[in-house]
Amino acid sequence: MDPGLVARFAAIVGARNCLAEPPALVTYECDGLTSMRARPGVVVLPASTGEVAAVVRLAREAGVAIVPRGAGTGLSGGALPVAGCVVVGLARMRRILEADLANGWARVEAGVANLDVSKHLAAAGAYYAPDPSSQRVCTIGGNVAENSGGAHCLKYGFTVNHVLGARVVLADGSVVDLGGPVADPAGFDLLAAFVGSEGTLGIVTEVVLRVLRKPEATRTLFATFPSCAEAGETVSAIIASGIVPAAIEMMDTLAIAAARAATGLDWPEVGAALLVDVDGTVGEAGHTAARAGEIARGSGALEVRWPRDEAERQLMWKGRKSAFAAVGRISPSYLVQDGVIPRSEIARALGEVARLAREAGLRVANVFHAGDGNLHPLVLYDARVPGEERKAEELAGEILRMCVRLGGSITGEHGVGADKVVYMGEMFSEDDLATMDLVRSAFDPERLFNPGKVLPAPRLCGERPWPSRVRPVEAADPAGPA
């Protein structure tokens, strides 16, 4: 980037918080989707809404694209830079500004880590419900951009159900408050459109969060099954019984093995396992947990275990949460997919996944949010074997197409980002996408924010702003991608 322009950005945020040297920029070339990379022109780390607004005004004046970034944990390339853009990192804005627990809300800066909100409120018996698995590091601002979910959204909903208001810097550099702590603000529900817009409509700098009182009791059960068919049937039967569990997580043989290897848990070698949380008052949680256990047994469970104490409960959840990373112990490389199917189709979908995997000659581990049909197939491969990564990507793509065929979605929580733009047309018609684009242009007519994400570029413009699928090894070239 032109040094004169860099200096002007530095004048806004301070030289220390303005990165333009290649070694410093490398960190920002990708987010959690490391297979796609591009070098930004400059990275700025503003400390206030005013600084964000000044950065946006300058970028607009200079005609430079703006890519907002939280902690960079996203898995769809939502924070992937556009070559030469300005990346606006919110990491320095991490104050919890206000907590009004009696009225059930808190106001925080966008760079606050998700889990830090709940930690801050824990002593008062309150918490922030959405719990994406990266919650130790991922930011509230990033959660708003992605409409993040987590294991417990089955009962409690997603970010959109827990965000009451947002302070947003718009493309013209103006600052606007959408929503707020008081119910039913007048006018269109622009906040609903903003949440999940993946950084394409503006930059969120402050968020008013709904804060819940912790449930009185949480009960957990772990059940094992001969195969995913019985586990899937159990999920359907629990839901059909009228129970609304806080979470139902499912793991298949490979995922159980990975979790066992990572944590030393004495989980058996079985076809599938479910980890179920129910919560509520002591009476409600006890009753529903017992009933869920009976249903699991009636649906063919090999074994139903109850944690003896909170420590064992935490260990079970640690096993579930570590299953992702633990897959690294049983395979040199893997891809994480995120697709949704109607939950009644779990057994059929997993059968399809297994068939597709066999055809591709690859292994797939499944560890996912079964209660809402949110699959997370982990496609295992070896990047050292020529052609295998491409095969893995093709398989992951076929799994998404299957989700759409079954009436589901191409993403349940990771977002469309840069990664899945090409699949949007399989789920939505051109009219659907054009209508979404009208919403985008109402906020950002010049397409300054995060261009190329979420919505496919108009067909005539054709190319994506990134070289397709730049490999990490290529991006290590000091010249960077063109």
Added chain:
Amino acid sequence: MSAVARREGRGGDAVLGLVPRAVFEPSTVEEAAEAIRACDAEELCVTVVGGGTDLGIGGRPSAVGAVVRTGRLDRVVEHAPADQIAVVEAGVPLVALQERLAPHGQRLALDPPFPGRATVGGLVAANGFGPLRTRYGTTRDLLIGATLVRADGVVARGGGKVVKNVAGFDLPRLMVGSLGSLGLIATVTFRLHPLPEAAETVLLSGLDPEGLWRTVRGLREAQLEPSAVVALGAGPFDLAVTFEGFGPAVEAQRDRLAAAARKEGAACEVLDAAGAAGIRERHDAIRAADGLRLKVAALPSHFPGAVADASRVLGSAFRGPGFAGYPSVGVGFFTVPGPRAGDAGGGGPSAAAAEGARAVARTRELFERLGGSLVVQAAPEAVRAAVDPWGEPPAALALMKSLKERLDPRGRLAPGRHAGGI
């Protein structure tokens, strides 16, 4: 292809006194699109009408060239019990949907007044809700997909049929409370909830504003999880708290609340089914009154005091204003039945009308001062003429106008009805 049913407008089709030139009654999404295209071609401004229960919300449209009635869009397109979702055409009355769902042990967790008339599309457009909002939120929290017809007649779909889905912008939620000014809602897809096995209601009576807030706050602190918390009357308040779920758990919650209330010395009664139905009838009668209907909102901690003050202010201009609200959410409604609203200016400009308008304005001040709001949902003509239905323009008005211009560039959809004159 069948042509959309069309006829001349009549007196009974009037929207706040404006008789439309044409009335369309589409029976398919494609016919709805055809109707909107016809209106576009003939330069007719469109008001979409479902059950007609909330047509008084907001401003009077600056023109009503055509009314599109959604009543013939009356099919439950799909109900997938195992997935707990339903795809429903906009004109299906809520009761008809609930009757389809109940044999499967399911419901849409939405209980506004007029369930027999209010349509699912209208409930989304008008953001309709009832006591269950306490636990389940509004249609915003229940809606997972929608098909809409844009002002240019293009049909667009957003969301999907699965609850967990973040693909694309959230067009469905953008429709919530849009009052037909961003597009015609043609179909909606909802997530459903299980019908509870048991329900128990506890009635506390004679609460002053402090007592009401203490009780509402106490529910949260005690980790009780009511489905509905309804305040009726405003001086003093009655508070009906309903627990739903599995039998023994519900009874335990009921008993804990009753014990806590008695310890505080509050008048407290555990209601039987007839008693609970009686409370529901009282609630519905207050909510349904449409001589005057004001929706008020404030933070829950401010809400009881503001409601009590407002009740006195409104009582000075209107005879016996009723109040029904949801204090744990901080939203409620002041109403006066139709015929009696005539006492305060039903018959045109008069001293009583001026007094009524002043009372509404003073009530709005009470709420706006606290960061809250007051929206006129129904009012006598003379009061409506003297009071802005929306109050303070929203902070994001410019952005809202920008959105309106993109989706309805010729301003054909309910022009002037929404906040800020949109």
